[in-house]
Amino acid sequence: MLCCYAVRRAALLLLCIGAAVSAAADSPYIARVWEYCPAPGQFVNELPEYEEDDSPSMMRVKADECLADDAQVMISLGSWGGYVVFGFDHMVENRSGLMDLQVLGNAFVANSNPNPDKQGQGGSSEPGIVMVSYDSNANGKPDDPWYELAGSEYDNPATRHHYTVTYYRTPADHTATPDNDYKYLTDTTYIRWRDSEGGTGYVSRNSSHTQSYWPLWSDADSLVFSGTRLPDNYTDESGNGSYYVQYAYRYGYADNQPNGTVASKLNIEWAVDSTGQSVELPGIHFVKVYTGVLQYCGWLGETSTEVLGAADLHLTGGDEPDTASAKDALPMEQGKGGLCLLTTLVHDNLIYTSSVAEQVQVLDRTGQPLFSANTNPGTSYLPCSCLPQGMYLLRTANGETRKFIKL
Ligand SMILES: [Ca+2]
Ligand SMILES: [Ca+2]
Ligand SMILES: [Ca+2]
Structure with a gap:
């Protein structure tokens, strides 16, 4: 009797494991x-x-x-x-x-x-x-x-x-x-x-x-x-x-x-x-x-x-690294001069804020100056539609630098 009970229990246990296994077989697709x-x-x-x-x-x-x-x-x-x-x-x-x-x-x-x-x-x-x-x-x-x-x-x-x-x-x-x-x-x-x-x-x-x-x-x-x-x-x-x-x-x-x-x-x-x-x-x-x-x-x-x-x-198995948004991974840096890019991805205008009046320069990724502009405290718009796609730098006179991507 005891033996029979033990066998039945083992069978039940197996059943339970079976149920658990099938429940764990998640579908990769829409349910x-x-x-x-x-x-x-x-x-x-x-x-x-x-x-x-x-x-x-x-x-x-x-x-x-x-x-x-x-x-x-x-x-x-x-x-x-x-x-x-x-x-x-x-x-x-x-x-x-x-x-x-x-x-x-x-x-x-x-x-x-x-x-x-x-x-x-x-x-x-x-x-x-x-x-x-x-x-x-x-x-x-x-x-x-x-x-x-x-x-x-x-x-x-x-x-x-x-x-x-x-x-x-x-x-x-x-x-x-x-x-x-x-x-x-x-x-x-x-x-x-x-x-x-x-x-x-x-x-x-x-x-x-x-x-x-x-x-x-x-x-x-x-x-x-x-x-x-x-x-x-x-x-x-x-x-x-x-x-x-x-x-x-x-x-x-x-x-x-x-x-x-x-x-x-x-x-x-x-x-x-x-x-x-x-x-x-x-x-x-x-x-x-x-x-x-x-x-x-x-x-x-x-x-x-x-x-x-x-x-x-x-x-x-398609879970490859996220390289698609990697260009967005540039940090939203905020430095002591308060120079802050509202977004590092630029379509037409680079939008940024600064706490002081200063001159800023746009440089290419090798550090070559392209053009400069005068910035007032607050939010500024710098037209960038003439720039080809790629990474650029925005630099202040005191050397604060931010990276941005022209789309
Ligand atoms: Ca379609
Ligand atoms: Ca719910
Ligand atoms: Ca993820």
Whole structure:
């Protein structure tokens, strides 16, 4: 009897170990889509397909079938702000110095781009902002604080933070406004939007996509989205509307750099709170991706982020060192003279503060002086758009030196 009991106990123990082993076999891929809320767009109701009477929860299930378990079926997030929320079945660890996460998109570099070096890699880049969340109340649900991963354009002065757009359902008695010059634009006043800065515009309709662009499972008369709006990233390289190039931002976004490149991967160490303060997370359980630009590229239509899946790079073995944001690793130095760069990444103007009136010099990376300027106490703007890309130094008369990168 005793012996039998011992055997049964051992069997139970084995069962328990078996259960523990299978529970520990974390999936590297999306376990569940929690929310699918695209903004209006030309692929909405198609990717995934809306069928009559589909409810929001049925559309969530469809998005789940597209993305979970590495199914890699593309979904579209529509115009700016449209989003998807998904989660993993475990915590994606934040390992120091390493890329942790990847969101798969369909960005590509166009070999036919006539100006490949003008602004870096160009092709089809439709950058989506990535937010992450740690399941701090341990209930397995995404009801915890969200943190934005601060990508390369986070400090770009043209990036708008705390931005909101409201899209309005097309009235039943709406009359289409076709574009007489560009016949493919069948309605240039199709879906009106208004932003938090008083700006307005339309999501236009085009002849390639004739279905409704409004998410048909929503019965709301308006849809409101909030977040960060990235600067426009497209250029009409043809000058006549026939060839648009969407230039990739350096790092930190979904559907921006081609899958598989280090710059397409994400580092949880980039997480910031809503005030821009860096947040140290042990890892994350949930991810939100939303379309980060609000722009219209002629026959290409509005720019919309696409998502095909996501992976925990520590489980797939893709967790290479974060060399993508390494150029940002220059410290925000603050010295005795109070010379402080507001950002070490410069697009047009180097913005810095100084506590004294002094002369500053810009030098190339070898220390060769390029030009100088007089600085007053407070914030100064030094035009740098004439400088080629690269690293430079800003030096004061008393030798204080700061490094910056011209993008
Ligand atoms: Ca990391
Ligand atoms: Ca895309
Ligand atoms: Ca939670």
